[in-house]
Amino acid sequence: MPHEAGLVERPEDFIRQRIRADLDSGNLDGPVTTRFPPEPNGFLHIGHAKSIFLNSDLARENNGRFNLRFDDTNPLTETPEFVESMQTDIRWLGVQWDGTVKFASGYFEQLYEWAEELVRRGHAYVDDLSADRIREMRGTLTEPGRNSPFRDRSPEENLRLLREMKDGLHPDGSKVLRARIDMASPNINLRDPVLYRIAHARHHQTGDQWCIYPMYDWAHGQSDSIERVTHSICTLEFADHNPLYQWFLDRLGVYKPIQLEFARLELTHTVLHKRVLRRIMAKGLLDGWDDPRLGTLAGLRRRGVPPVAIRNLCRQVGVARANTMVEIQKFEHCIREELNQTARRRMGVLDPVKLVVTTYPEGETDLLEAVNNPEDSSQGTRMVSFSREVWVERADYMDDPPRRFHRLAVGREVRLRYAWLVICTGVVRDSDGRVVEIHCTHDPASRGGTAPDGRKVRGTIHWVDSRTAVPAEVHLLDHLFADPNAGQASPDEVMDHFNPDSRRIVTGAQVEPGTLEDARADTIQLERIGYFKADSAAPDRPVLLRTVPLRDSWKKIQNKTA
Ligand code: ATP
Numbered sequence: 001m002p003h004e005a006g007l008v009e010r011p012e013d014f015i016r017q018r019i020r021a022d023l024d025s026g027n028l029d030g031p032v033t034t035r036f037p038p039e040p041n042g043f044l045h046i047g048h049a050k051s052i053f054l055n056s057d058l059a060r061e062n063n064g065r066f067n068l069r070f071d072d073t074n075p076l077t078e079t080p081e082f083v084e085s086m087q088t089d090i091r092w093l094g095v096q097w098d099g100t101v102k103f104a105s106g107y108f109e110q111l112y113e114w115a116e117e118l119v120r121r122g123h124a125y126v127d128d129l130s131a132d133r134i135r136e137m138r139g140t141l142t143e144p145g146r147n148s149p150f151r152d153r154s155p156e157e158n159l160r161l162l163r164e165m166k167d168g169l170h171p172d173g174s175k176v177l178r179a180r181i182d183m184a185s186p187n188i189n190l191r192d193p194v195l196y197r198i199a200h201a202r203h204h205q206t207g208d209q210w211c212i213y214p215m216y217d218w219a220h221g222q223s224d225s226i227e228r229v230t231h232s233i234c235t236l237e238f239a240d241h242n243p244l245y246q247w248f249l250d251r252l253g254v255y256k257p258i259q260l261e262f263a264r265l266e267l268t269h270t271v272l273h274k275r276v277l278r279r280i281m282a283k284g285l286l287d288g289w290d291d292p293r294l295g296t297l298a299g300l301r302r303r304g305v306p307p308v309a310i311r312n313l314c315r316q317v318g319v320a321r322a323n324t325m326v327e328i329q330k331f332e333h334c335i336r337e338e339l340n341q342t343a344r345r346r347m348g349v350l351d352p353v354k355l356v357v358t359t360y361p362e363g364e365t366d367l368l369e370a371v372n373n374p375e376d377s378s379q380g381t382r383m384v385s386f387s388r389e390v391w392v393e394r395a396d397y398m399d400d401p402p403r404r405f406h407r408l409a410v411g412r413e414v415r416l417r418y419a420w421l422v423i424c425t426g427v428v429r430d431s432d433g434r435v436v437e438i439h440c441t442h443d444p445a446s447r448g449g450t451a452p453d454g455r456k457v458r459g460t461i462h463w464v465d466s467r468t469a470v471p472a473e474v475h476l477l478d479h480l481f482a483d484p485n486a487g488q489a490s491p492d493e494v495m496d497h498f499n500p501d502s503r504r505i506v507t508g509a510q511v512e513p514g515t516l517e518d519a520r521a522d523t524i525q526l527e528r529i530g531y532f533k534a535d536s537a538a539p540d541r542p543v544l545l546r547t548v549p550l551r552d553s554w555k556k557i558q559n560k561t562a
């Protein structure tokens with residue numbers, strides 16, 4: 001593999017070993033073909049990204065094919081908007097599928113023909129039991145199921161009833177088509193699974209053409225076979241479905257892909273289940289599927305997370321056969337690593353207080369050269385304006401600071417980044433004792449921020465010229481769920497773990513001119529604070545969303561001494 005910019009090394013995994021072995025043994029009668037088969041019933045999340053990268057990489061590494069196939073078998077929960085958003089999100093990851101977008105619904109005709117074939121050969125029957133009865137009679141892990149009284153209908157009667165179902169002669173829920181396998185099988189998936197159910201519902205792709213719809217298990221393997229997928233890669237929970245997958249394909253005598261299961265991605269503090277996300281959406285507490293606190297790809301994009309960081313997380317986690325929970329901090333680390341290399345630096349002050357350089361002439365301004373990215377000299381420099389009054393962070397001043405507080409305090413010298421060395425001479429307070437101005441003198445020989453005599457000044461603080469500063473609203477985003485294991489909670493309980501501090505809105509921030517324009521295009525770094533992206537959902541307002549904070553060395557020291 002050629003090295004790609006910004007990507008970490010990827011270790012060899014069992015799926016790659018298996019594919020290599022299949023290629024070596026000459027067992028494959030076509031190019032390595034993989035697919036990503038989402039159901040368009042929600043937005044994609046970072047767990048899906050793991051599957052997308054894995055499947056598309058496997059195809060690319062082996063000069064094979066990678067299909068995007070919508071598993072669109074349930075018109076009641078699917079929409080064309082989800083079909084669209086999923087394609088947008090996959091492209092945003094930098095992944096391109098081969099050929100046209102595929103749909104399981106594109107195979108409905110073939111699937112139906114195959115169903116008739118199973119019926120004719122006595123492998124499937126029409127059952128009049130209700131869904132509840134079917135569930136009751138399915139048995140449990142320790143108890144076998146019981147046969148339906150309709151199980152022994154003749155193939156002729158079953159065929160007639162199936163056609164009536166297809167022709168719309170029976171109401172929703174009145175009948176289903178089931179495979180006739182084994183109600184005593186230790187694998188519950190083999191206890192006469194349902195193939196078709198009746199739903200008089202309009203489908204986003206096939207319109208009113210069908211009123212019976214295939215179940216996931218019936219559509220999935222046969223769609224893989226039609227597309228001649230060589231390696232059908234899915235997450236571990238489908239391992240129990242593999243015998244059924246094979247049973248259908250064996251009965252039909254058609255091409256049979258190899259199903260391989262790997263561990264799904266789970267992240268602490270994050271919900272990665274569409275069905276749970278759907279419930280959260282319905283509660284209306286969030287902005288929508290692209291809420292920047294969500295693990296959806298649309299949410300991560302809006303928050304300013306670069307796709308490379310997602311790819312690197314997936315590479316670092318790797319492809320394994322045991323489920324593990326990945327710490328969200330690991331993801332945040334990947335985001336910082338990437339943005340540290342790429343993000344332009346800007347200065348902005350979230351909680352501004354005025355710093356007056358009393359020795360600096362009134363009415364004068366200066367332009368100082370600032371580095372855009374110390375990690376990447378090709379990003380060049382810019383000129384930032386300076387004048388007698390600048391905004392600095394309130395937290396960068398203390399009345400009685402401990403020794404290791406290398407910032408502003410009366411008598412201490414600090415560096416205003418790219419500008420001057422200043423010594424704090426005093427503060428002005430309001431009637432409540434709150435600091436409203438910090439007064440300093442500057443060393444005129446320190447222009448640019450270096451001491452002419454080489455004296456050591458440990459603290460460097462950021463600032464913004466009050467004459468040119470632009471106001472902004474800043475959203476400090478944090479984990480949506482306080483509990484690290486919230487992702488495992490049931491749909492009903494998950495919002496019990498909602499973190500009320502997950503979005504702290506700071507009004508009255510002051511940023512360098514041009515910051516918002518830059519942050520609309522790409523994620524930027526506000527020096528010493530964190531990474532930020534302009535909110536694409538607020539195109540007319542100056543809103544910055546915090547992608548991730550920078551690690552704060554002072555906080556670390558504080559925590560250590562605490
Ligand atoms: P969800 O619970 O989010 O709805 P799903 O499996 O029902 O997940 P699908 O649209 O059916 O959603 O998923 C499409 C593909 O993405 C499947 O092959 C599935 O195995 C894979 N996938 C889903 N979630 C994850 C995850 N967290 N990690 C890795 N792969 C995943």
Ligand code: MG
Binds near residue numbers: 039
């Ligand atoms: Mg699914």
